[in-house]
Amino acid sequence: MALHxxxxxxxxxxxDPALRWFPADEALRETSMEKLMxxxxxxxxxxxxxxxxxxxxxxxxxxxxxxxxxxDTPHLLPKADGTMAEFQYYFAQTIMKDLCLVSGHDVLYGxxxxxxxxxxxxxxxxxxxxNTLRNLSxxxxxxxxxxxxxxxxxxxxVQDKGEAEIRDTIKLRRTRPFVAKxxxxxxxxxxxxxxxxxxxxxxxxxxGFLEDCNDVVSYAKNYLAVHFKLDYQNADGDISxxxxxxxxxxxxxxxxxxxxxxxxxxxxxxxxxxxxxWCEDINRVQADVKYDFVYVDEDSFExxxxxxxxQLIDGFREYxxxx
Numbered sequence: 001m002a003l004h005x006x007x008x009x010x011x012x013x014x015x016d017p018a019l020r021w022f023p024a025d026e027a028l029r030e031t032s033m034e035k036l037m038x039x040x041x042x043x044x045x046x047x048x049x050x051x052x053x054x055x056x057x058x059x060x061x062x063x064x065x066x067x068x069x070x071x072d073t074p075h076l077l078p079k080a081d082g083t084m085a086e087f088q089y090y091f092a093q094t095i096m097k098d099l100c101l102v103s104g105h106d107v108l109y110g111x112x113x114x115x116x117x118x119x120x121x122x123x124x125x126x127x128x129x130x131n132t133l134r135n136l137s138x139x140x141x142x143x144x145x146x147x148x149x150x151x152x153x154x155x156x157x158v159q160d161k162g163e164a165e166i167r168d169t170i171k172l173r174r175t176r177p178f179v180a181k182x183x184x185x186x187x188x189x190x191x192x193x194x195x196x197x198x199x200x201x202x203x204x205x206x207x208g209f210l211e212d213c214n215d216v217v218s219y220a221k222n223y224l225a226v227h228f229k230l231d232y233q234n235a236d237g238d239i240s241x242x243x244x245x246x247x248x249x250x251x252x253x254x255x256x257x258x259x260x261x262x263x264x265x266x267x268x269x270x271x272x273x274x275x276x277x278w279c280e281d282i283n284r285v286q287a288d289v290k291y292d293f294v295y296v297d298e299d300s301f302e303x304x305x306x307x308x309x310x311q312l313i314d315g316f317r318e319y320x321x322x323x
Contacts, residue, residue: 017045066097091116091142095149098238112149120145151237166285170228172247178225186211190218197221202262202298203245209301210248213309219248232274235266242271244293250309254290262298272319295319 051057056064092109095101101108116132117125120141125132135141172192186196186207198204203221210219222228222244234240246258257275261268272295279291295318306312 017042017049066100091145094146095153098146098150099153101153108149112145115145115148147236154233154237154239166282170226172220172226175223175225178223180223188219190216191220192218193220193223197223200262202260202301206246206258206260206296206301209306210246210309215250215309217249217251219246221245222247230271230274230278232267232270234270240267242267242274244275248309253288254292256309256313257291257293258296259293260296260298260301268295269319276319 052067056067059067092112095112096104096108113127116136117127121132121135125135136145175192180195180197184198184201184204186198186204187194188196188207188211190211196204196207198207198221207219207221210216220226224243228247229241229243231239232242244257245260248256248258250256257279259268259271259275272293275293279293282291292313294313294316296312296316297318300316304315306315
């Protein structure tokens with residue numbers, strides 16, 4: 001498989017869809033592309049190019065500003081001989097995009113450059129050496145470089161302010177209609193939604209349990225359209241959004257937020273901390289409703305088989321106490 005004769009030499013160049021990789025000899029590109037490549041691939045490539053050349057129509061103001069900054073704005077840095085050269089920012093750009101940083105690229109580039117030269121490998125290297133460039137293309141080197149910087153930057157910038165206030169409220173009955181994937185569902189009697197759709201089988205089993213609990217007034221699956229989410233720092237050190245699985249009302253004065261888990265997830269402890277903190281914060285700043293949470297793993301649920309919601313919250317105490 002050869003590359004197109006006009007394929008750019010620079011790895012920083014934005015590729016024309018007509019020049020991108022093709023799974024056969026270039027002589028077959030014009031006559032056999034539709035047979036050798038799924039039609040969705042070239043279609044997506046064209047749409048991405050249209051998105052770029054059309055000014056990022058449909059993106060938010062923040063995203064559009066960042067895209068213009070990275071791809072449409074020249075960034076010049078001084079070279080050792082005193083001349084200016086355009087900033088080639090593959091690794092620095094990746095780090096800044098992942099962390100949603102919009103400034104400081106010149107500082108980060110210098111730090112990345114020094115890290116590659118001095119610390120990434122087992123000896124000092126020359127950046128322009130073919131061996132260095134080849135080694136930088138290896139997954140282990142790329143992953144180490146990017147994750148090291150992301151964790152270090154997050155350690156300096158991500159802080160828990162320890163403050164809480166109510167800025168808005170969510171009313172489930174005002175959730176806008178939304179389209180869901182064609183997958184397993186349950187038709188509920190105790191939910192404002194007409195279907196409970198489970199991302200995994202255990203969620204449907206748990207919804208059935210809630211339907212049968214006499215001590216549950218109502219409940220809801222926390223769909224993305226509800227917009228109830230919490231920020232947390234995941235195992236990679238990045239800031240992610242966490243959507244708890246269920247909201248369960250046991251009385252007019254008490255609501256539980258339930259996280260179910262049918263498979264191992266390294267981020268579970270990292271998600272439970274902000275959920276616990278959210279409950280503590282919301283209970284401190286208002287007294288109309290008491291909020292609590294419970295974590296339910298599938299193995300324990302199947303083993304102990306609670307028959308009421310009270311039995312569940314009495315028996316499932318993981319992440320409730322300080323470690």
